[in-house]
Amino acid sequence: SCLALSPDFERDGVLLAGTLEDGIFSSADRGLRWQPWNFGLFDLSVLCLALSPHWPADETVFAGTETGLYRSGNGGRAWRFTGFPTEFAPVLSLALAVDQASGETLLFAGGEAHG
Incomplete structure (x- = not known):
């Protein structure tokens, strides 16, 4: 189980929750109401989440x-498998950062066997 808050949570109140059996749920009202957002998510055992x-x-x-x-480009409403090599699964941790020199967003993923 995991929880990710919007970097702009104070303003938008967006939360995403990953579960071990039921996929991803989203709330846009600081957690008062939740909706399942699993379209395209073929593995409902979600271990970590990271927002841009x-x-x-x-x-x-x-x-x-x-x-x-998996990656979503619409706030989690639809998901696509990234092609991440299966030998590095499961993905246990994620971090996103902005490279100050280039401005590019960097994704770091940690697994069980290969870091």
């Missing part, structure tokens, strides 16, 4: 699961 540092402008979210890494 450019949220809400790009609405990019990553989800680490037992079988790999």
